[in-house]
Structure formats: structure tokens, C-alpha cells
Amino acid sequence: MLATIFTKSIRDRSVAVVLSALAVALLGAGAVWIYRDVGDLIAQLVAGMPETVVSAVGLSGAGTGTTFVLGEMLNLLAPMVLGGIAISIGTSAIAGEERDGTLGLLLANPRSRTSVLLSKTWALLVMSAVGSLFLWGAVVVAVGLVGSEIGDLTLGAMAVHLMAFTMFMGGLALFIGAWTGNAGVASGASVGVLIFSFLAAGLLPLVNGLENVARIFPWYYFNSSKPIETGIDLIDLSVLVGGTALLIGGAVIGVNRRDLRAGAGGTLAERLLKGHPKVAGYVERMAGKPMVANIPIKTVTDHQFAATISAAAIFYTAVLVGPMFNGLSSTLGELTSAMPDALLRIVGGVDMSTPAGWYHAEVFSLVIPAAIGALTIMMGSRALAGEEDATTMDLLLVNPVTRSKVVVSKFVALVAMATLLGFATFIGTVGGVLLGGLDLTIMNIAGASFQGAALAVLLGASALLGGAWTGRPKTAAYSGIAVGLVGFVMYSFLPVNENLAVWAKLSPFYYYSDNLPLENGISWGYTGILFGVSLLLVGLASLAFERRDIRN
Amino acid sequence: MSDTPAIVTEGLTKHYGEVKALEDLDLAISQGEIFGFLGPNGAGKTTTMRTILDLIRPTSGSARIMGLDSHYDSVEIRKHIGYVPGDLALYKKLTGRELLQYFANLRGGVDWTYVDGLADRLMSDLSRKIGEYSSGNRQKVGLIQAFMNKPSVLILDEPSTGLDPLVQQEFQAMLREVAADGRTVFLSSHTLSEVERVADRVAIIREGKLVVVDTMEALKDKAIRTVTFHFAAPIAEEVFSAVPGVRGVEVAGSAATVSFEGAMSGLLRAATDHDVVNLTHSEADLEEIFLAYYRNGQPAEQVGA
Numbered sequence: 001m002l003a004t005i006f007t008k009s010i011r012d013r014s015v016a017v018v019l020s021a022l023a024v025a026l027l028g029a030g031a032v033w034i035y036r037d038v039g040d041l042i043a044q045l046v047a048g049m050p051e052t053v054v055s056a057v058g059l060s061g062a063g064t065g066t067t068f069v070l071g072e073m074l075n076l077l078a079p080m081v082l083g084g085i086a087i088s089i090g091t092s093a094i095a096g097e098e099r100d101g102t103l104g105l106l107l108a109n110p111r112s113r114t115s116v117l118l119s120k121t122w123a124l125l126v127m128s129a130v131g132s133l134f135l136w137g138a139v140v141v142a143v144g145l146v147g148s149e150i151g152d153l154t155l156g157a158m159a160v161h162l163m164a165f166t167m168f169m170g171g172l173a174l175f176i177g178a179w180t181g182n183a184g185v186a187s188g189a190s191v192g193v194l195i196f197s198f199l200a201a202g203l204l205p206l207v208n209g210l211e212n213v214a215r216i217f218p219w220y221y222f223n224s225s226k227p228i229e230t231g232i233d234l235i236d237l238s239v240l241v242g243g244t245a246l247l248i249g250g251a252v253i254g255v256n257r258r259d260l261r262a263g264a265g266g267t268l269a270e271r272l273l274k275g276h277p278k279v280a281g282y283v284e285r286m287a288g289k290p291m292v293a294n295i296p297i298k299t300v301t302d303h304q305f306a307a308t309i310s311a312a313a314i315f316y317t318a319v320l321v322g323p324m325f326n327g328l329s330s331t332l333g334e335l336t337s338a339m340p341d342a343l344l345r346i347v348g349g350v351d352m353s354t355p356a357g358w359y360h361a362e363v364f365s366l367v368i369p370a371a372i373g374a375l376t377i378m379m380g381s382r383a384l385a386g387e388e389d390a391t392t393m394d395l396l397l398v399n400p401v402t403r404s405k406v407v408v409s410k411f412v413a414l415v416a417m418a419t420l421l422g423f424a425t426f427i428g429t430v431g432g433v434l435l436g437g438l439d440l441t442i443m444n445i446a447g448a449s450f451q452g453a454a455l456a457v458l459l460g461a462s463a464l465l466g467g468a469w470t471g472r473p474k475t476a477a478y479s480g481i482a483v484g485l486v487g488f489v490m491y492s493f494l495p496v497n498e499n500l501a502v503w504a505k506l507s508p509f510y511y512y513s514d515n516l517p518l519e520n521g522i523s524w525g526y527t528g529i530l531f532g533v534s535l536l537l538v539g540l541a542s543l544a545f546e547r548r549d550i551r552n
Numbered sequence: 553m554s555d556t557p558a559i560v561t562e563g564l565t566k567h568y569g570e571v572k573a574l575e576d577l578d579l580a581i582s583q584g585e586i587f588g589f590l591g592p593n594g595a596g597k598t599t600t601m602r603t604i605l606d607l608i609r610p611t612s613g614s615a616r617i618m619g620l621d622s623h624y625d626s627v628e629i630r631k632h633i634g635y636v637p638g639d640l641a642l643y644k645k646l647t648g649r650e651l652l653q654y655f656a657n658l659r660g661g662v663d664w665t666y667v668d669g670l671a672d673r674l675m676s677d678l679s680r681k682i683g684e685y686s687s688g689n690r691q692k693v694g695l696i697q698a699f700m701n702k703p704s705v706l707i708l709d710e711p712s713t714g715l716d717p718l719v720q721q722e723f724q725a726m727l728r729e730v731a732a733d734g735r736t737v738f739l740s741s742h743t744l745s746e747v748e749r750v751a752d753r754v755a756i757i758r759e760g761k762l763v764v765v766d767t768m769e770a771l772k773d774k775a776i777r778t779v780t781f782h783f784a785a786p787i788a789e790e791v792f793s794a795v796p797g798v799r800g801v802e803v804a805g806s807a808a809t810v811s812f813e814g815a816m817s818g819l820l821r822a823a824t825d826h827d828v829v830n831l832t833h834s835e836a837d838l839e840e841i842f843l844a845y846y847r848n849g850q851p852a853e854q855v856g857a
Binding site: 290292293294295298302390391392394395396397398399400401402548549550552 | 641
């Protein structure tokens, strides 16, 4: 192993890993504190639910109030956040260095590709372990600070499963990056697997005959055995560890087999694509032809590939959820009537025995904001900071356009993209509703989709502001992600505690879903607030961008 | 052509915290001039250009392009300038032509026959994606986008980077045509021979401060040159050491190599008092002049012309 490469890789990412683990721990402790009065009641109720319903509503079903709430936080947020960071580390290992044109320089030293890859892999494994273990410790300390106890929760087992899961996700990104040399493909496909496997692990067990299909997704091996309650599952753990080892082995083969990119040239995967005109045609059609009529149109077409993938994922999820409702509605109805508001709040504050409640809980409460928001946050962070990072901003700004016009043009593109994905949500949901024969009005579906787009615009505008302020794409993206995550947690958990409920109004999610648009139609007032705040953020972004030096 | 200078900076200063990237820079570049801007890495050339272009803001002082304030009138100014940044980056997913179309749409008034002509002259294939270009081919697209709207002022930061000698020659011809057309070129370069070939005047900047501004001819006159005299018989060093302008004499038998600055007449008089068999004279080139300004204590700061 090359100590220098290992140390540099660790140094590059350690702050992000530690801060993210700390943030998840603090959010968990905050949720425990908010739920301290009602948690036990919820836990008892959940314990009495059938397994399929617990899975459908995405609950963990752990024993006490604290353990239940912590389970909710750690089973979703921790793998999403730490898995995301592992993907970023795995992507940057080979494909990221190729994108930056630094891999050639690194390999000009007397070191083999295998040793460079393995050094970076060690760093990935160590960072995954450190993140999971640090999270474990931080949760124990944070929960102690808010005056609660961990109880019977096997946090250590959860940390071990989390460690194996994040290593797998990082290994997947490493593998794809090693074979394609394309950082965008490596991170995009891995994030897709992360999100899709979360959805699949929750939804597939509900469908007769497809229960076992969930086993092909890594998320299944992270928490289907409920390690936070029952301890380590050695079989599941071995699947993740074995899978990671295979991915690393595959990455070694991949990086040694192909020509390295130097910002140009084709990879083996690209040559394979070009060798199959049909596949190549599909890929090109998805990526679209760049259009350069003006800044908004170019910005939209720059993100056409990612948007096509997101739109397809949203569409299929929305279509599939419709027919599932009929098999579950009676069970859901009985349970929902017995649920207190506090529990309903976790699944989006809705009655899941109605089509509107079902669609809200399964698609609109989390999937739509996450899917559209991910794209708008990406666009927001690339809009200004991304161009500065790529040093193309100088050339753009020596054209006769004001900086404010650039900011506004990029925002217009972001709004257009959110609207397009909102439309995909609308079409998919209408399709699902028709397939399932559900009673939902087209206007209400349109209203909910539009409010979803408005929320995503606000998240993207937050990233835009972060980028306008600092010129740094990572800071920009974290700004959007922070607004999304904190907003989601505030809206999901604060209303449970009467004294804190009013603070939920500070969350953008309140104005996205508190009026239950699928049931009651669009709230123009709430939509106006979301767009109004977005415009305010864009105004601030414009001011910030006007006043500072452009990075180069 | 009006008398308004193409570019003027007055007391232009840029500090990054404690680092003084640019100190009190006064420049005046006339219309129709090719103005070379020299200095080693980190001297402040790029900072000067980016400040003039309003990409970064001065700590104090101001800049004007074609009489317009570089900050308050920046949009109007940008209708009249072309720019190639030192660290050129382009949109990798676009083809060369798509990139040019994008900027043409933002600027307006681009004649595509002219663009195609530029591409032919620089031997640039605009049909390929920029991500597939070599650095030299990327640079050609960068040059075309700067020239394509026939700007009044071209600001070029190390524009020859990566170009092969044939294309460099063509590029220099293009610069001369711009100047002949009454338009202005502000050119920073490490290729001193290029600056020497095309520039009317040259500024040298060191550690953010202007060291000298002068015409090429004046700089050459002021530069230390060397002449080697071959005499019929051995010669004494004292023959030359007292001549005004002489900075050094090396004698080897009947040959004397004399370093001097200024007019040659005194030196020639001293030599022709003896039997001169032959003489060789090396013309001072810009590299020597440039290096002279960076030698220890050489020369005192002087801003002329």
C-alpha cells in the first residue's frame, strides 16, 4: 500500500465524514428529545403491526420511544448520508482523478495502477469504518446529553452493518469508476442504486411473489435483519463484505484493462456502447443534443441525461405504487384509525387507507422531494460555483451580460427543470391511479406535483445562494442538502410536540405538504411562499455574486 | 480612430489579505497598438487583466476601456472586447462550433463566414467535442471565440500556449491585422520572441509593480549589448574601460569583448584608433532585456513613453 496516497485520501475526506456523522447523531438526538413524551406509545403501537405494514410505512418497529425514534433516524439518514460520502470517495478514487486529469501524473510515478487503486480503497474502507464508529459514539453522547437512554438498542451492531453497507456503496462507485473512468456515471449510477435499493427494500416485500427480489438490493442486507434491535446478522454482513470484496477485485481488473482518460479519449465501456448502435442511440437520445441558444436553454440541456434518469425513476415509482394500494387498503385502514397523530406524522401525517394518503406517504412525502430536489440542488450548485470550479465562468462573464442576469438565467433553467420533473410526477401518478382504479382527481395530482416542483426550486435556490456566496460547488450542494434534510426533519418531528409544533412552519416541507394537496388541491398561498422565498434567495444570490471576485 | 486610449489603469491595486498582487499600476494603451505585458509567474499579469475585465474587483484605483469604466460600464465594454484567459477552460460536452454559437448568441453580431475563415487559418476542426481536443486545439477554439466578433480590444493572457509553430505564426499575423485595422491588443506572454515580433510597446511587471514601459526600440537601445573586436595585434583592456557607456571588457589576446549600453560612437572611435580586423555585434533581444530587469539591482525603476 502506498502510505502517501492513503494519507492524502484520508485527509481529503475526514472532515466531511466526521461532520456528517456528527450531524446525523445530533439530528437523532434532537428527534429523541422531541419524541420523549410520546415515543413509548408509538413504539407499542408499531410493535403490534403486521410486518408488511411496518415495512410499507417504513418504520423500524423497535421497543421503546427512544429506540423507536433513533431507529427511524439511523436506518434512513445514516446510510443515505454516509453511503453518499462513501460513493463520493469511491468515485474520486480513479474516475475523479481522471476527470481532474491528475491520474496520469500520479501514475507517472513508479507505482502500479493496482497499488494506487488499493491504497485508495484502503482509505475508503477506513473512512467507512471511522464514519460508522464515530456515528455510534456520537449518538451515545448526544442521546445522553438530551437526557435519554439508549436502552436495549444494539447500536454497535447497527454501526457494523452500516460500515459494511457504506463500504459496499463506496466499492460500487469505485468499481464503476475503474471500468468507465467516468466520474459522472460512477456517482450517478451508485446514488441511483442507493436510492432505488432503499425504495425496493421497503416496497418489494409488499408485493406477492416479489418478496425475495428485495434480496438483490444492498439495502436489504443493511437492515432487513433489524441489526439495531437484534444484533449483527452474520449472513447479511457476509453478503455485504463479500460483495465489497468482489467489487474491489473487479475494480482492480477494470482499471488495469483500459486506456486512461486524460479529459479525452474513450474507455472500454464507451467503446462497447459505440459498438452497439442501438444502445449508443438510446444513450445519446437520453443525453440529448446540447442547445446553446441562451444560458437557460444550455443549462437545461446540460442536465438532460440526469433529468431523463430522474424523470424515469419518478414516473415508474409513481405508476407502480398505484396498483399496490388495493391489496393493502383494508389493513392500512384498520391500523390508521388506531394510530395517534404522532405516529401518523412520521408517515407524512396522512391517513394511508385513502388513495391520497397512500400516495402521499409512499411517493410524495419523501421520494418526490428527494428525486426532484437532488437534481435542482445539483443544478444550483453547478450553476455558478460549478462554472467557477471548471474555470469557464471567466469566459461566460466577458460576454455582455450582467452577473445578475447570469444568476437569474441559471435560476430560470432550474425552475424549468423542476417543472419538467413535476410533470413526470403528474403523469406517473395519473398512470398509477388509472391502473389501480383509485379515486384521486387530476387537479389534485397536478397541484401536488406542482407544489413538489416548487419545493425543489427552493432547495435548488438554496444551493444557488451557497454557490453565489462562496464560489465553491461542495459548499453550494451542502447548502441545498442542509435545507432539505433539516427542513424534512423539522417538519416530520417538531409537530409531534405541541410546544414545538409552531416551529415546523419554518420548514419548506410544511408549505409543500401540510395542506395535503393530493386530498385538498393546491394551496396557492403555500406555493407562493415557496416561490417567494426562492426568489428572495435568488435576489440574495445575485447580490452576493455581484459583489465578489470570481475564483479562478 | 479616436484619441481615447483603449485601456487606461490609474493606481490599480489588488490585495489578497496580506498579499499585494498588484500595486498602484498606471498604464495607458493606445488604440491600434499591440501592447506586450511581461513578467514571471505570479508577477500580477493575470490579476491585472482580470481586474480590467471586472472579474475581480480592485482594492483601489480604477480601469477604463475605450473610455468606459471597467466596473460601472462593464456590460457595454464587453460588447467590444475579446478575451482568452490564461487558464483556458471550455465546455467539454459542446463541439467547437456549438461553443462558438453559444458565445455568439450572447454577444450578437458574429459573421460566420469570418468565423469559418478563422478556423481555416488556425487549422481548427470545429465539429468535434471539446472534451476530445488536445490542449493546442482547445486553445485554437479559445482564440477563435476571442477574435470572432472583431472586438475593438483583445485581451489575451498567454494566448500561444500549446500552439505549434505554424499556428503561432498565423496567430501573429492575425494580431498584426487587428492592429492594422485600428484595433488594440493587450497581450501577456512568456514567449518573448512572439512579443518582440508583434508588440509596439512592452511593459514589464515584477511582484505586482510596474518596472518599465517603453517601445521595443527604446528598450533595445537601453539594453546592454556586446561587441567583439578582433585586432591585428594584442589589445589592452584600458582602451575601452574608460569609454562612456561601457559596462564590461574581456580581453583574450587580440580579441576584446565589450558590453555597453547607449550609443556606439564613442566605442567605435576608441576601437578604430587601433587596427581592427573584424567585429561581431549581437543585437539585444527581448529576453536579455527582460532578464536584465530581473537581475539583482537592475535597473532602477523607470517608466517612460
